[in-house]
Amino acid sequence: MSLTVTDLRVHYRTARGDVQALDGVTFTVADGEIVGLAGESGSGKSTLGTSLIRLNGRMRHVGGTVELDGVPLPIGDSAAMDRFRFRSISVVPQYSMSALNPTRKIGRMVAELLASRGERLDPAELERRLALVGLSSDVLGRYPIELSGGMKQRVVMVVSTLLNPSLLIADEVTSALDVSSQKAVAGTLLGLRDKGLVTSMIVVTHDISLVYQIADTIAVMYAGRLAEKAPADVVVTEPRHPYTRLLISSLPEVGVRRAERRLDGIPGAPPSLLDPPEGCRFRDRCPLAYDRCAERPPFAEVAPGHFVACWKAA
Amino acid sequence: MSRYFGRKLLIYGLTFFVAVTINWMIPRFMPGDPVQSMLARANIAQPEAVEAMRAHYTDLFGFDLPLWKQYANFWAALFRGDLGISIWLFPTPVTDVIARAVPYTLGLLLPAVLLSWIAGNRFGAFAARRKWLDNTALPIGYVLTATPYMWLAILLAWGLGVVAGVLPVAGAYSFAMRPEWSWDFAGSLLQHWLLPFASLFLVAFGGWAIGMRNMIIYELEADYVHYLQSLGASRRLVRRYAFRNAVLPQITGLALQLGVLVAGALVTEIVFSYPGLGHLILQAIQNQDFFLLQGTFLFIVIGVLIANFVIDVAYVVVDPRTRIGMGGAA
Numbered sequence: 001m002s003l004t005v006t007d008l009r010v011h012y013r014t015a016r017g018d019v020q021a022l023d024g025v026t027f028t029v030a031d032g033e034i035v036g037l038a039g040e041s042g043s044g045k046s047t048l049g050t051s052l053i054r055l056n057g058r059m060r061h062v063g064g065t066v067e068l069d070g071v072p073l074p075i076g077d078s079a080a081m082d083r084f085r086f087r088s089i090s091v092v093p094q095y096s097m098s099a100l101n102p103t104r105k106i107g108r109m110v111a112e113l114l115a116s117r118g119e120r121l122d123p124a125e126l127e128r129r130l131a132l133v134g135l136s137s138d139v140l141g142r143y144p145i146e147l148s149g150g151m152k153q154r155v156v157m158v159v160s161t162l163l164n165p166s167l168l169i170a171d172e173v174t175s176a177l178d179v180s181s182q183k184a185v186a187g188t189l190l191g192l193r194d195k196g197l198v199t200s201m202i203v204v205t206h207d208i209s210l211v212y213q214i215a216d217t218i219a220v221m222y223a224g225r226l227a228e229k230a231p232a233d234v235v236v237t238e239p240r241h242p243y244t245r246l247l248i249s250s251l252p253e254v255g256v257r258r259a260e261r262r263l264d265g266i267p268g269a270p271p272s273l274l275d276p277p278e279g280c281r282f283r284d285r286c287p288l289a290y291d292r293c294a295e296r297p298p299f300a301e302v303a304p305g306h307f308v309a310c311w312k313a314a
Numbered sequence: 315m316s317r318y319f320g321r322k323l324l325i326y327g328l329t330f331f332v333a334v335t336i337n338w339m340i341p342r343f344m345p346g347d348p349v350q351s352m353l354a355r356a357n358i359a360q361p362e363a364v365e366a367m368r369a370h371y372t373d374l375f376g377f378d379l380p381l382w383k384q385y386a387n388f389w390a391a392l393f394r395g396d397l398g399i400s401i402w403l404f405p406t407p408v409t410d411v412i413a414r415a416v417p418y419t420l421g422l423l424l425p426a427v428l429l430s431w432i433a434g435n436r437f438g439a440f441a442a443r444r445k446w447l448d449n450t451a452l453p454i455g456y457v458l459t460a461t462p463y464m465w466l467a468i469l470l471a472w473g474l475g476v477v478a479g480v481l482p483v484a485g486a487y488s489f490a491m492r493p494e495w496s497w498d499f500a501g502s503l504l505q506h507w508l509l510p511f512a513s514l515f516l517v518a519f520g521g522w523a524i525g526m527r528n529m530i531i532y533e534l535e536a537d538y539v540h541y542l543q544s545l546g547a548s549r550r551l552v553r554r555y556a557f558r559n560a561v562l563p564q565i566t567g568l569a570l571q572l573g574v575l576v577a578g579a580l581v582t583e584i585v586f587s588y589p590g591l592g593h594l595i596l597q598a599i600q601n602q603d604f605f606l607l608q609g610t611f612l613f614i615v616i617g618v619l620i621a622n623f624v625i626d627v628a629y630v631v632v633d634p635r636t637r638i639g640m641g642g643a644a
Contacts, residue, residue: 085546099541
């Protein structure tokens with residue numbers, strides 16, 4: 001078992017109180033598994049991704065545990081986390097385009113980063129990995145400003161996986177790219193796993209159709225909780241949670257013309273996480289809601305590997 | 315690259331031309347007649363002698379020529395390195411008067427500018443990461459940087475010079491001494507240098523420290539810092555990168571502040587009767603000394619322009635983005 005997250009709670013401190021961005025999330029990621037973590041903006045998917053590697057100044061670890069390869073991760077203690085960062089758990093951040101120091105040549109930055117972690121740089125290996133993502137070793141002698149956005153992103157992917165981490169978090173890596181680059185990046189992520197450079201991966205995205213192409217498992221988040229988690233095919237073809245169903249049905253289909261069938265959205269908006277309602281957080285927008293939804297539904301396994309947090313689905 | 319510097323040089327050349335023209339105009343359009351005051355100083359009773367002297371002086375300084383000719387002669391003389399003859403210290407050439415004053419101004423200005431910049435940046439970066447220091451040092455920095463140079467100078471002169479009596483308040487060396495190569499004289503120089511230096515240093519230091527503190531806080535929230543931290547990079551590496559990038563706007567700030575610092579040094583010299591260029595300007599104005607005033611201003615203009623050019627070059631060296639922008643866009 002590569003990653004085990006148990007009842008993880010992370011809140012954001014704000015002037016008006018704690019925003020319960022992550023409220024009791026439990027799931028596992030197996031060795032070699034790629035989990036697509038999908039959800040709309042504000043659902044807590046990025047919070048989940050970042051809190052596994054580095055809580056920022058406003059985030060607070062309120063409860064729950066994270067275990068990676070049998071070792072508990074001290075996610076609330078930034079200094080203690082340093083030992084695991086880069087080596088066991090790494091990240092390709094949302095802001096890859098600006099993740100490189102603008103005033104250092106890339107090769108020098110990589111060397112200095114590795115030196116500061118007490119690791120030695122193997123230039124041949126670095127060149128081999130750059131070649132894997134289609135970059136020549138020339139980029140090492142360049143400044144980030146001399147690279148295109150896509151090139152910078154690929155450089156970041158190479159740098160983040162240099163130490164063969166057992167878990168890689170890819171946070172909205174395709175959001176800023178055009179469709180053809182999205183496909184290339186998705187392929188690169190898949191390649192990282194298939195070549196054994198990273199053991200497992202969590203791909204955070206709002207784009208279910210993209211993550212469907214590379215993920216083994218898709219987990220759908222809603223308002224700080226997991227709504228559903230199942231093998232990718234199952235989530236797309238037979239979703240059980242009403243939110244997932246509405247989400248999938250609101251995706252455009254190839255060949256369907258707008259005149260024949262209008263695209264539907266989900267009516268309503270997610271609840272405020274500053275003071276979220278008791279029970280199921282989707283119940284205000286849910287067409288199936290009934291009395292029992294005032295009670296929080298458990299994230300239960302309804303079929304092997306298929307977890308749903310809904311009373312109706314159980 | 316050469317296009318960039320070519321354009322820069324053109325701008326500096328233009329600035330130089332305009333500044334020199336204004337320099338030439340200011341004393342000439344000031345109220346008062348320098349020849350008249352020289353004659354008054356000579357204290358001669360006979361009208362014929364006075365007339366003869368007036369004719370001599372007017373001819374000597376070229377005041378009888380039409381203005382445009384005076385202006386043309388001024389440029390011609392300038393290219394020969396001739397700044398005219400001082401009226402106040404007649405008949406010493408202006409270049410000699412300035413050459414005597416420049417070491418004092420440079421000796422005051424260069425250490426004050428460079429040390430306050432270096433120390434202010436270091437201290438600002440240091441304070442940015444310690445809350446208690448940030449809370450105490452920041453208000454002090456604001457007070458310092460808002461203080462007018464001469465006011466702080468007067469305060470220091472009064473506090474340390476008059477009340478405490480530990481440091482001298484006037485001159486560049488003891489009135490009892492003549493310039494010579496000796497330890498005594500060097501000590502006296504240092505003693506007299508300390509207060510004007512301190513007043514310049516402190517005001518500038520506060521400004522740099524505040525600027526750097528803000529820049530460091532900004533840089534430590536930049537994406538590349540978050541990325542490095544996510545990969546567990548050492549604090550040292552992160553600080554080093556942040557400092558290096560935060561220094562860039564401070565270099566630009568130095569270029570912008572240079573003129574202010576020079577002006578500050580000039581008034582500080584006046585407060586401490588320090589025999590540098592500021593002191594010369596005051597004397598030149600009081601004595602209607604066109605040529606000295608022109609020469610001193612000219613020297614300051616050249617100094618500021620050269621310093622700005624050096625900073626331009628330095629910026630290109632330290633920030634790869636300017637270099638690349640030049641290669642790509644030009």
